[in-house]
Amino acid sequence: MHLTRFRLNTARGGARRLLASPRAMHAAVMNAFPEVLPTDTDTPRVLWRVDRNAKAEVFLYIVSPTPPDLTHVVEQAGWKQRPNWQTYDYGPFLSRLAKGDTWAFRLTANPVHSIRRGDGEPTKVTAHVTPRHQMQWLLQRQEAAGFRILEKPREQRLLPEGDEYELLVHERRDRSFDKPAEDREAKTKERERQKRRVTLVTATFDGRLEVVDPESLRHTLTHGLGRAKAYGCGLMTLAPVG
Known part of the structure; x- marks a missing residue:
């Protein structure tokens, strides 16, 4: 991995267009893997997330089985005279996770219920x-995901209540966009348009966790947590506490 x-x-129009559309960003990410064909049904999971730390400090994170080639993203949303991305072998870090370790974490997710x-x-x-x-949604999944x-x-x-955990919810967003139509005729039908409409509520979680099941946590870090993974949800990353 x-x-x-x-x-x-973010000064470039191409970057702003990608940030405005989860569907466009998903396409840009998947185009970074030339070995993956659009018709593949058993494509290995590729996770991505956008972190907006400041107006001019916006990062795209990707977890993938193979290294991506993001040259096309540089052309529309990067800098041509400097390195734009860094790719690291994730395996050694994942293998060192041990029960009882504590980490700071970030997760953007799509908290839903039936x-x-x-x-x-x-x-x-x-x-x-x-x-x-949204906090309760994450707390209900922490044990199965390998952390506390x-x-x-x-x-x-x-x-007195609701402030028990090292957990912050921010960057709460409500997005709505259309899936691409399968044929030209479908574009003119309101019923088909409604079927293709995607409404996505996302939230970003920052907090601190303890590893309780390293193998389950490794699965969470490489396969994602929750729904809407194609649209920038589910990717959790860890950082040293402090």
Whole structure:
């Protein structure tokens, strides 16, 4: 596995177009792997995430089985006179993860749940929209994902409830876009347009965790957590605490 970081040149129109459309960014990422054909049904998982640290400090992270070739992204959204991306062998880091290790983490996810509005009706996937419910979504998945989010010491808790964990939710976004039409006729049909409409609610989580199951955590880091992985969700990265 490989971990890649690419800094986007936000002064360029191409970068702004990619950042405005998860579908366009997904296409740009997948085009970085010439060995993967669009018709492949068993394509190895490629995860990606955009981190907006500041207006002029925006990074694209990619986790992939093979190193990407991002030359085409440089041409539309990078700098031509400097290195734009770095790719690292992810294997040694993953193999060193051990039970009891503590790490800072970041995850952008699509927190959703299934609801049934009435008896006999099918369930419907619905997004969590409040920070409290989005936190609960992650807390409910932490054990199966191989980690435990650390709890704050009591003296550091500012609120009587909802402030127990080393966890922050930010960059909450509500996106809506169309999937590409399969044929020209479908573009003119409202029903088909609604079927192709994608509504995506995302949230970014920053926090601290303890490794409880290294093998499960390795799977989470390389296969993602939650839904909408094609649209920039599910990629968790770790960093030293401090």
